[in-house]
Amino acid sequence: MEGKLFEGFELCGEVAESAEVCVIGSGAGGAVAAKELAEYGHSVVLLEEGSKWNKDNYPKDPMDVFRKMYRDNGGTITLGRPPVILPIGKALGGTTKVNSGTCFKTPNKVLRRWRREFAIEGVEPEQMLPYFERVEKMVSAAPVSREVMGRNNEVFLEGAKKLGYSCGPLTRNANENCHGCGVCTLGCPTDGKRSTDLNYIPRAVELGARVYCNARAEKILVKDGQATGVGGSILDAETGKPKSKFSVKCKVLVLAAGAIHSPLLLKKNRLANSSGQVGKNLRIHPGIRVTALFDQEIRGHLGVPQAAYVDEFANEGIMLEGVFVIPMLSAANLPFLGERAKELMFHYQNLASFGAMIMDETRGTIYQGPWGLPLIHYPLSDEDIKKASRAIAYAAEIWLAAGAKKVYPAVCWMPELTSIKEVRVLLQRYLKPSELEMMAFHPMGSCQMGSERRTSVVDPYGESWDIKNLFITDASIFPTCLGVNPMESIMAFANRSADYIHKMKLSPGSA
Amino acid sequence: MASEKKLGNRTLKILEDLAERIIPSGGPDYPGARDTALVERMLERFGEFPIAVTGLKLFAWSWELAPLWFFKFRLFTWMSPEQQTAFLESWEQSRLMLRRWTVLLTKGVFMAAFYNQPLVWEKIRYQTGKCYRVVKGGEGK
Numbered sequence: 177m178e179g180k181l182f183e184g185f186e187l188c189g190e191v192a193e194s195a196e197v198c199v200i201g202s203g204a205g206g207a208v209a210a211k212e213l214a215e216y217g218h219s220v221v222l223l224e225e226g227s228k229w230n231k232d233n234y235p236k237d238p239m240d241v242f243r244k245m246y247r248d249n250g251g252t253i254t255l256g257r258p259p260v261i262l263p264i265g266k267a268l269g270g271t272t273k274v275n276s277g278t279c280f281k282t283p284n285k286v287l288r289r290w291r292r293e294f295a296i297e298g299v300e301p302e303q304m305l306p307y308f309e310r311v312e313k314m315v316s317a318a319p320v321s322r323e324v325m326g327r328n329n330e331v332f333l334e335g336a337k338k339l340g341y342s343c344g345p346l347t348r349n350a351n352e353n354c355h356g357c358g359v360c361t362l363g364c365p366t367d368g369k370r371s372t373d374l375n376y377i378p379r380a381v382e383l384g385a386r387v388y389c390n391a392r393a394e395k396i397l398v399k400d401g402q403a404t405g406v407g408g409s410i411l412d413a414e415t416g417k418p419k420s421k422f423s424v425k426c427k428v429l430v431l432a433a434g435a436i437h438s439p440l441l442l443k444k445n446r447l448a449n450s451s452g453q454v455g456k457n458l459r460i461h462p463g464i465r466v467t468a469l470f471d472q473e474i475r476g477h478l479g480v481p482q483a484a485y486v487d488e489f490a491n492e493g494i495m496l497e498g499v500f501v502i503p504m505l506s507a508a509n510l511p512f513l514g515e516r517a518k519e520l521m522f523h524y525q526n527l528a529s530f531g532a533m534i535m536d537e538t539r540g541t542i543y544q545g546p547w548g549l550p551l552i553h554y555p556l557s558d559e560d561i562k563k564a565s566r567a568i569a570y571a572a573e574i575w576l577a578a579g580a581k582k583v584y585p586a587v588c589w590m591p592e593l594t595s596i597k598e599v600r601v602l603l604q605r606y607l608k609p610s611e612l613e614m615m616a617f618h619p620m621g622s623c624q625m626g627s628e629r630r631t632s633v634v635d636p637y638g639e640s641w642d643i644k645n646l647f648i649t650d651a652s653i654f655p656t657c658l659g660v661n662p663m664e665s666i667m668a669f670a671n672r673s674a675d676y677i678h679k680m681k682l683s684p685g686s687a
Numbered sequence: 688m689a690s691e692k693k694l695g696n697r698t699l700k701i702l703e704d705l706a707e708r709i710i711p712s713g714g715p716d717y718p719g720a721r722d723t724a725l726v727e728r729m730l731e732r733f734g735e736f737p738i739a740v741t742g743l744k745l746f747a748w749s750w751e752l753a754p755l756w757f758f759k760f761r762l763f764t765w766m767s768p769e770q771q772t773a774f775l776e777s778w779e780q781s782r783l784m785l786r787r788w789t790v791l792l793t794k795g796v797f798m799a800a801f802y803n804q805p806l807v808w809e810k811i812r813y814q815t816g817k818c819y820r821v822v823k824g825g826e827g828k
């Protein structure tokens with residue numbers, strides 16, 4: 177089969193395809209599965225609902241970016257106390273197109289926990305290491321250089337070092353074209369950030385994969401308990417409205433529509449849910465942006481926004497990572513109204529901010545809502561609230577140590593704090609979930625893998641317990657929160673599933 | 688004005704009052720909502736989508752009637768600017784999540800639109816997509 181990438185506008189009339197493997201979703205999980213299986217010599221069709229973007233055609237206006245490259249204009253939100261904004265990408269490259277590019281291997285502790293508590297075989301750190309290394313090579317993962325780190329990250333690291341905390345530069349999937357423009361989450365204007373549309377997908381096409389953008393999978397076809405294909409609509413790239421139909425026949429169907437939309441698609445098709453676990457166990461790795469005001473200029477918008485971490489509190493399930501956003505997003509996160517809020521924003525050059533993320537034990541649920549949209553229920557547990565208040569306190573303490581004049585912790589009854597004494601107040605007082613303003617970027621766990629069909633959706637290699645040859649290879653399979661950014665883990669596990677599919681399902685003599 | 692046609696004078700006034708309380712004007716060097724014709728711009732942008740215009744109307748009128756729920760016996764636009772500010776602040780500082788999130792959402796909509804204007808970027812010295820290597824090498828930190 178000759179590889180090719182099709183965009184919605186090129187396609188008129190019905191499309192009928194047939195391949196050994198059909199992959200739904202081109203993000204971290206889907207792109208890796210597609211490329212690895214194409215490399216084994218299998219015919220692959222990759223379907224992506226979003227459009228193709230690159231440095232030459234990015235929308236210039238940030239509002240347009242949210243409209244065109246994110247789902248729900250970037251405003252996907254969980255319901256519960258507190259509501260949490262949970263942006264998700266929709267583009268060729270999936271959320272990797274709009275993410276910050278941070279790469280972490282799955283922590284050994286987490287892998288061992290999965291082996292111990294969930295009896296998941298083959299995931300010991302030594303067994304996973306070759307997959308992580310393969311992924312890191314493919315995405316050009318390297319620590320952020322001082323040259324592009326930016327003052328926001330440098331200043332926070334200075335504060336952390338003063339307090340003797342473990343910290344350092346983050347590893348990212350970026351090459352020398354990354355100039356630290358500070359707009360990773362708007363799509364990278366230099367293509368320096370190596371999202372999957374710049375490595376895995378072109379390689380898959382070279383190897384013969386046929387990639388369809390603006391193609392939304394809707395119906396999963398099953399015969400005799402086995403996945404046999406998928407049907408759906410080709411969308412108009414501008415309006416998102418269906419303009420024609422497609423169908424793909426396949427031997428193996430790989431679902432990688434992300435941790436919100438994979439379970440949603442299964443629910444819509446009433447499939448693979450004998451365990452009742454589809455859409456349950458959702459973790460989102462929630463976080464709080466803790467902003468600080470300095471006397472001196474920080475110019476946080478210059479440099480890589482997420483370039484440094486503090487992992488001193490990783491054992492408590494708390495990770496601190498750089499995050500600095502464009503004015504339209506900064507403003508909404510700062511406290512106050514009127515003159516005070518405006519004055520703060522007119523000191524944009526003196527602002528700095530860092531994210532405090534918690535490894536959540538809360539479990540959310542995804543329901544099918546009206547108009548086929550996901551309804552996400554996520555009520556933060558008491559344990560996680562306590563973790564969140566500690567996380568805010570640690571970040572605030574570091575900002576103060578770095579010389580911040582004021583810190584804005586995103587807690588409603590404490591709009592700003594100026595001293596360690598106030599940090600202690602924050603720690604001592606019981607926070608209610610509704611008093612926090614949180615965001616999350618890492619949904620996972622909603623089609624959990626496990627060793628028992630009663631309690632999980634897929635087996636340890638991602639195959640559905642109920643539907644043969646239906647695999648899930650995205651963030652939804654993780655049984656717990658990772659405690660770190662998930663992209664590299666998703667990719668490594670997708671690679672592992674692809675190896676398994678090749679060996680056990682598609683090579684001559686396999687069942 | 689096109690925006691008056693789209694929304695009607697009354698709705699426009701509610702939105703303008705809200706915008707001005709959230710981002711008060713301060714002249715050309717320290718601009719706020721009115722200085723940049725924020726509501727007009729928002730309408731220009733959302734005007735293409737009839738559903739967004741209906742949404743804006745609903746949103747505006749919810750605010751207009753909101754004081755009645757709290758026994759203030761007057762509409763939002765009947766209040767003085769100081770009273771409007773105090774009313775919005777009482778919502779922002781409320782421990783009732785629904786009230787706080789309503790004001791956060793309102794603030795978010797206006798702030799996102801306001802701080803997404805090149806004119807405002809210039810005033811706060813935000814340089815979009817500026818290459819850090821060059822800035823660091825050239826101007827220094």
Ligand SMILES: Cc1cc2nc3c(=O)[nH]c(=O)nc-3n(C[C@H](O)[C@H](O)[C@H](O)COP(=O)(O)OP(=O)(O)OC[C@H]3O[C@@H](n4cnc5c(N)ncnc54)[C@H](O)[C@@H]3O)c2cc1C
Nearest residue numbers: 201203205225270271275276277278393650651661662663
């Ligand atoms: C702003 C932001 C910053 C982030 N930063 C980082 C970071 O620095 N490091 C990190 O590790 N992680 C980061 N993440 C998270 C990370 O990008 C995601 O966890 C990861 O991309 C998820 O991979 P996935 O394969 O599960 O889903 P996705 O990458 O979301 O891919 C799913 C794809 O499937 C498509 N799709 C969905 N439904 C259908 C359908 N029915 N038919 C066809 N296609 C469909 C979607 O359009 C999407 O493109 C960030 C996320 C965000 C939002």
